[in-house]
Amino acid sequence: MSGLLFVLSGPSGVGKSTLRKEVMKRCPALKYSISCTTRPPRQEEEEGVDYYFVDMQTFEEMKGRGEFIEWAKVHGNYYGTPRRPVEEWLKEGFDVILEIDVQGARQVKNDYPSGVFIFVAPPSLKALEQRLRERHSDPENNILLRMTNAHLEMQSIRDYNYLVVNDVLEDAVDKLRSIILAERCRIR
Ligand code: ADP
Ligand code: 5GP
Numbered sequence: 001m002s003g004l005l006f007v008l009s010g011p012s013g014v015g016k017s018t019l020r021k022e023v024m025k026r027c028p029a030l031k032y033s034i035s036c037t038t039r040p041p042r043q044e045e046e047e048g049v050d051y052y053f054v055d056m057q058t059f060e061e062m063k064g065r066g067e068f069i070e071w072a073k074v075h076g077n078y079y080g081t082p083r084r085p086v087e088e089w090l091k092e093g094f095d096v097i098l099e100i101d102v103q104g105a106r107q108v109k110n111d112y113p114s115g116v117f118i119f120v121a122p123p124s125l126k127a128l129e130q131r132l133r134e135r136h137s138d139p140e141n142n143i144l145l146r147m148t149n150a151h152l153e154m155q156s157i158r159d160y161n162y163l164v165v166n167d168v169l170e171d172a173v174d175k176l177r178s179i180i181l182a183e184r185c186r187i188r
Contacts, residue, residue, distance in 0.1 A: 001093045002090050002091065002093065003031075003089060003090045003091075003092070003093050003094045003095045003096055004095040004096075004115075004116060004183055004184065005086070005090060005095075005096050005098070005108070005112050005114075005115040005116065006030075006095065006096065006097040006098070006115070006116045006118060006179075006180065006183075007097075007098045007100060007105050007108055007109075007115050007116065007117045007118065008020060008097060008098065008099045008100075008118050008120060008176075009099075009100060009101060009102050009104075009105045009117070009118070009119055009120070009153070009156070009160070010119055010120030010121060010122075010153070010166075011121075011122065011128055011146070011149070011150035011153050011154065012075065012132065012138075012146040012149070012150070013122075013128055013129075013131045013132035013135060013146060013150075014120045014121065014122045014128060014131070014166055015120065015122075015131065015166040015169065015172070016099050016120050017050075017099065018169065019120060019164075019166060019169070019172055019173060019176055020032065020097060020099055020176075022169070022173045023097075023173055023176045023177050023180065024097075026173075026177055027177060027180050027181075029094055029095065030094075030095050030096075030097055030180065031085075031089045031094045031095065031096045031097070032096075032097050032099075033081055033082070033085060033086050033096055033097065033098045033099075034048065034049070034050070034051060034052060034082070034085075035051055035052070035079050035080060035081055035082070035098075035099070035100070036051065036052045036053075036054050036059060036062065036068075036079070036080045036081075036082060037051045037052070037053060037054070037077055037078065037079045037080075038053075038054060038055065038056050038059050038077050038078045038079075039051075039053070039077035039079075040053070041053050042137045043137075052082070056078070059071075059078050059080065062080065062082075063080065066083070067080075067082060067083055067084070068080035068081055068082065068083060069081045069082075069083045069086055069087075069107070069108060069111065070100065070103075070104040070105075070107035070108050071104065071107075072100075072101055072103040072104045072107075074101045074103070074149075075142060075145050075146055075149060076142075076145065079100070079101070079104070080104075081098055081100060081104065081108075086098070095180070095184070101153065102153050102156040102159070105117060105156075105159070105160075106156075106159065109159070114188070116161055116162070116179070116183050117159065117160040117161045117162070118160060118161065118162045118163075118164060118176065118179060119156070119157050119160040119162070119163050119164070120164050120165075120166050120172070121154065121157065121163060121164070121165050121166070122150075122165070122166060123165055123166070123167040125147070125150065125151075127167075128147070128150055129143070129147055132146055132147070162179050164176055164179070
């Protein structure tokens, strides 16, 4: 018995982390894969909870040893999914959720074609920009870069199995939870 792999992508600021945290409260036995990043931590972020914060040299070494399932440069920083926990959880029968960008999702699809790929979109780009600004976590030039990249990321929606528009948070949480429950019932 192997667990299911859920992959959540969508533009920065769309609400992926918020959604994922809410769904995890309601979907027991769902494991979140904590990524490594070379991005500096935000004020409220915790090492080993939100990310493993590493320097560029450590990231390169891990990459060289094949320790990432996938990795990508996103908004000027490097991000990667550690291989070992994901492989072990899946083998043990746990469902795993990844929160990664569209480049990473493409790599994962090659190795895990049976993964469930979910794209989270904002109700509008204006709402996305407002969320990025109200999060108060990124400098102005980085917000503009994230908005530019959002246009490009939205073009990958067709590569995904599901689309969840995060307008009213509770509705989006319900939709994501429903997708997870339905996939758990699917006859494979
Ligand atoms: P991501 O993980 O996609 O970068 P976050 O989860 O950090 O995005 O959310 C970005 C900001 O938007 C946060 O301040 C969060 O509280 C807010 N947010 C998330 N979902 C909604 C929503 N449905 N409506 C309004 N604000 C939201
Ligand atoms: P943030 O800096 O806002 O936390 O994340 C920026 C972007 O990096 C988001 O789109 C997020 O999904 C993506 N990301 C986070 N972790 C990973 C990862 O391990 N791999 C890849 N490819 N992208 C990631």
